[in-house]
Amino acid sequence: MINSRTFFFLILxxxxxxxxxxxxxxxxxxxxxxxxxxxxxxxxKLNSPGEKIMTLTDIxxxxxxxxxEDTYTSGESIKxxxxxxxLTGDIIYMYGFLGTYGSFGYNIVLFKDSCAVGYFAKxxxxxxxxxREDSLELGILVHCKTSNLTLPKKPKFQAGEFVEGIIELTSxxxxxxxxxxxxxxxxxxxxxxxxxxxxxxxxxxxxN
Numbered sequence: 001m002i003n004s005r006t007f008f009f010l011i012l013x014x015x016x017x018x019x020x021x022x023x024x025x026x027x028x029x030x031x032x033x034x035x036x037x038x039x040x041x042x043x044x045k046l047n048s049p050g051e052k053i054m055t056l057t058d059i060x061x062x063x064x065x066x067x068x069e070d071t072y073t074s075g076e077s078i079k080x081x082x083x084x085x086x087l088t089g090d091i092i093y094m095y096g097f098l099g100t101y102g103s104f105g106y107n108i109v110l111f112k113d114s115c116a117v118g119y120f121a122k123x124x125x126x127x128x129x130x131x132r133e134d135s136l137e138l139g140i141l142v143h144c145k146t147s148n149l150t151l152p153k154k155p156k157f158q159a160g161e162f163v164e165g166i167i168e169l170t171s172x173x174x175x176x177x178x179x180x181x182x183x184x185x186x187x188x189x190x191x192x193x194x195x196x197x198x199x200x201x202x203x204x205x206x207x208n
Contacts, residue, residue, distance in 0.1 A: 029114040032149040039152045042164050045192040055081040057098050057191040063176070063183040072190075081105070085195040090157050092198065096167070096191060106167055106191065107141070108149065112157070117147035119171040119187055129175045132184075136177060142187075144169045159200035167191050 045056045057078040061069040071077055081098040092110035099105075103123060109116040121128055122139030130140050151165040171187045 029111070029116050030147060030149075031113065032110070032115045032151060034152070034154050035150050036152050038150055038166060042152065042166070042192055042194065046164075046194050053079055054083050054195070055079075055096055055098065055191050055193040057081065057096075057189055060188040062186045062188075065184075081191075083193045083195045085163060085198050087157060087159055087198045087200045092155060092157060092163065094163065094193075094195065096193060098189075098191070104187070106169060106189070108167065110149075110155065110163070115149050117144055117149060117167065117169055118142060119144060119169055119189075121174070121176075121185075121187075127177050129177075132175055132182075134175075140174055142171045142174050145172055145186075146170045158198070160197045162195045162197050164194040165192075167193065 046053045055078075058071045059069060059078065060067060060072060078098055080100045081096060082102065084095045084097070086093050090112060092108075094108040094110065096105040096107070104119075104121045107118045107120060119142045120139060121142070124138070126136040126138050128137050128140045129135065130142065147167070147169040149165060149167050151163065155161065155163055168190045169188070173184050173186050176183050176185050
C-alpha cells in the first residue's frame with residue numbers, strides 16, 4: 001500500500017513531467033563537491049524553532065537583461081518550498097518545488113560521482129517557452145549555463161537516508177508571455193536544502 005508521502009511525491013513528479021517541455025539537447029553531467037564544513041551552515045540556515053524548513057532559497061530573476069527580483073540583496077529569502085527525493089537503483093532524484101505554489105525550482109539527478117541539474121518553471125496557464133519560435137507551454141525544463149552542487153558527505157544511495165546540501169545554478173534563457181508581452185528570462189538561484197528520508201521506487205522493467 002502506498003503511504004501518503006509516497007503518493008504526494010508521485011503526484012508532484014507526474015505534474016512536473018506532464019506539464020514541462022524538455023529542452024531538446026542532452027543534460028550535461030557534472031561532478032559534485034563533498035565539503036563537510038557546510039554542515040554548520042546548513043544547520044544555521046535550516047534549523048528554525050517550531051518550524052520545519054526544507055529549503056531556503058535566494059534568487060535573481062532577469063527579464064530582458066533587467067533584474068526584476070533579487071532576494072540576495074532584499075534579505076527576503078524564500079522559505080516556502082518542498083524537496084522531494086527518491087531512489088531508483090543507484091540513482092537519486094531530487095525535485096525542489098519553490099515558492100508558495102511550487103511554480104519554479106530545480107531538479108537534480110544524482111549519480112555515484114556526478115550529477116545533472118536543471119531549472120523548471122510552471123504555471124496553470126500556458127505562458128512559457130524555451131525558444132522564441134516555440135508554442136507556449138504550461139511548464140518548461142531549462143538547461144543551466146552553470147551549476148554547482150555541494151554536499152557535506154557522499155550519499156550511500158540507500159532508502160531511508162536523507163540528503164542535504166547547497167545547489168547553485170544559472171539557467172539558460174527562456175521566454176515568458178504575460179498579457180501579450182513577451183520577455184526573455186533567466187534565473188540565478190542558490191538554495192540550501194534538506195530532504196526527508198529517501199523513498200525507494202521500483203520502476204517496472206520491459207518485457208514479460
